[in-house]
Amino acid sequence: MLSIAILLLIVGSISSCEKKEIPDLTEEQVRQINLTTSAWRLERVTVDGMNQTDIYRDLQLNFSASSYTSTNGRVIWPETGTWEFTDETNTVIRRDDGLLVTIQVVTSNSLILALTWESGSITTGRIAAVSGNHIFEFGR
Template sequence: MEQKIKEMKDIFKYTGIILIIAGIMTSCKGKDDPKPDEDTQAAIIEALQGTWTANEVRKDQTVISDFADFSLTISEKNYTTQNGSPVWPESGSYDFETAEAESEFLRQDGRLFTANVNNGVLTIVIVYEEETGRGEYGTYEFVME
């Protein structure tokens, strides 16, 4: 009987050790890189290519007319704009550097934006805060075709 009790204690002890090791290994697992792989990046960049014209622009969920003639031309990881000031510079670049999702990009000026293409419509959301204090701050959503 004492032998069986000793065996049971050993089983519990080894089971506990295995569970602890498994827990440590699980917690030490590296963080997944949120940046999309090269093939996915190429497909996303391909979908963004072209000249897009604003159909509707919202600032903090309210439709505005400030960007009625806004257009954005994307070529590879570069862009040019017309009538995008102050939210969009006339030209620049973007990349996936600090992306936390496949649809998140970082502009050369350090501003993050999201971009999604669905059924021929490009939607870009960017949080903008003008440094000169003219009150251009807010979340802008550009819906373009």
């Protein structure tokens, strides 16, 4: 009897550790969840787990059905560009420059995007971008 209880405890522990998956969203659902209705304002950026919000301060993104604009996006978010979903899960977009951006969260008031930027750059004495795995957290 004790061995059955231990076995059930082990099975329960393993199943509770399973990774939660992001549900597939239709393209229309993503757009209806306000991806495209108004500006997204940067709240926080981490690069490889380190807070880098100061580098991207005042970043703002606006999405339309197939394009985007940015304010204070530096080299990592060009002023204008186009985008499209990469597959039917509608959680990864490809920008016209080939960069893949993963939508980790999208609600009416929160947008979290992840991307990998390959190079750091400095312009006019200021850091324009930091290389690494970026997590951009936006709000309205």
